Amino acid sequence: MPQLTASGHDLSSLGWDDSLAADLPGGAVPARVARVDRGAADVITADGHHHAQYAAPLRRAAAADPVALPCVGDWAALTRLPEGRHELQAVLPRTTSLVRGGVGRDSRGGLSGDSQGQVLAANVDVVFVAEPALHATDFADLGRVERLLALAWESGARPVVLITKADLVGEHLAGLLDDVAAAGPGVDLHAVCSITGEGVEVVRDHLAGSRTAVILGASGAGKSTLVNALAGEQVMETQQVRAGDGRGRHTTVHRELIPLAGGGLIIDTPGIRRVGLYEMSQGVDLVFSDIEELAESCRFGDCGHQSEPGCAVLSALESGELPERRLESWRKLQREAAWMARRGDARLRAEETRKWKIIHKSVRGRGRP
Numbered sequence: 001m002p003q004l005t006a007s008g009h010d011l012s013s014l015g016w017d018d019s020l021a022a023d024l025p026g027g028a029v030p031a032r033v034a035r036v037d038r039g040a041a042d043v044i045t046a047d048g049h050h051h052a053q054y055a056a057p058l059r060r061a062a063a064a065d066p067v068a069l070p071c072v073g074d075w076a077a078l079t080r081l082p083e084g085r086h087e088l089q090a091v092l093p094r095t096t097s098l099v100r101g102g103v104g105r106d107s108r109g110g111l112s113g114d115s116q117g118q119v120l121a122a123n124v125d126v127v128f129v130a131e132p133a134l135h136a137t138d139f140a141d142l143g144r145v146e147r148l149l150a151l152a153w154e155s156g157a158r159p160v161v162l163i164t165k166a167d168l169v170g171e172h173l174a175g176l177l178d179d180v181a182a183a184g185p186g187v188d189l190h191a192v193c194s195i196t197g198e199g200v201e202v203v204r205d206h207l208a209g210s211r212t213a214v215i216l217g218a219s220g221a222g223k224s225t226l227v228n229a230l231a232g233e234q235v236m237e238t239q240q241v242r243a244g245d246g247r248g249r250h251t252t253v254h255r256e257l258i259p260l261a262g263g264g265l266i267i268d269t270p271g272i273r274r275v276g277l278y279e280m281s282q283g284v285d286l287v288f289s290d291i292e293e294l295a296e297s298c299r300f301g302d303c304g305h306q307s308e309p310g311c312a313v314l315s316a317l318e319s320g321e322l323p324e325r326r327l328e329s330w331r332k333l334q335r336e337a338a339w340m341a342r343r344g345d346a347r348l349r350a351e352e353t354r355k356w357k358i359i360h361k362s363v364r365g366r367g368r369p
């Protein structure tokens, strides 16, 4: 655990909302989950920090549905046992949850989504998508920003893009910010340099009113360095400056909720190597609202934007208004989201097929002497 500047917190400074009180079982106090580790959690309550095991009802709920497991940012019901130990009885309903799909390999060895979702953080108000201006020798990866923005929108929290390490690109920064802004229409965008402190106060403004933010991004994006800059002290370990390719090495291994002395809370996360989409209702559409808007002007209501006459998307592509990269990225994420949506059905179908195979086999078996 990092050293915290205050040992006790009033509940509202931890992000507590009185409307949650109705879901709190009698005899329990509200506790915010700061970190989860092998079936136990570090929590923060009005009277300080505690380590808590999971009570039997919580373990049963989690066995039935892993999404019921406590995750960082959760509000949970904490009880103190007579012998002094603490237990979490239940997780209170989440106001927002950031969920990623797993990434597995399909039967042909290709990467595919996994229907097991993983809750990365709960009850966050803001999702910071941290993308370095320069990562090794590459400029900011717009595709990664779009992917993380889809997850961020889908969480119900407000997405904000942070271009970190802004000091590394010199006069290219302005052009880079234009490109990133076009990749996230309607999303606040800030350039930050955690070393000089430039832009850090603007980031802090998003946490005013005891809001909770989570920070997502690749390993080496500078997430922990920014968290330390916000905290005004070293609360997270960061990567040592090193020679070589400068790519990340995954210094942060736990997701962790950190209350900031100046107000607000931030969840640092380990670098994301590949993140799959989980079930999307609006996430992808919101990231590509510019294309969705164009599509409304297509001649045909069901235009596939492939070669149809009067396609507004293709003409924007031709005029250069819409970059080809972005159209491809939209198609890719849409395919992935559609695949995730069908995935549940596909599992059911697989069950059905298996059942019929068994029935056929037994029918055939009976027919033989």
Ligand SMILES: Nc1nc2c(ncn2[C@@H]2O[C@H](COP(=O)(O)OP(=O)(O)OP(=O)(O)O)[C@@H](O)[C@H]2O)c(=O)[nH]1
Binding pocket: 164, 165, 166, 167, 168, 192, 193, 194, 195, 196, 217, 218, 219, 220, 221, 222, 223, 224, 225, 226, 237, 238, 239, 240, 241, 242, 248, 249, 250, 251, 252, 253, 269, 270, 271, 272
């Ligand atoms: N030039 C420059 N370097 C930075 C800046 N912010 C962070 N760095 C450096 O980038 C490297 C990675 O920073 P971290 O904060 O450890 O990155 P991280 O995203 O937390 O990485 P993981 O914990 O592996 O996910 C460190 O060597 C930092 O010193 C910045 O604004 N400018």
Ligand SMILES: [Zn+2]
Binding pocket: 295, 298, 299, 303, 304, 305, 306, 308, 310, 311, 312, 313, 314
């Ligand atoms: Zn079209």
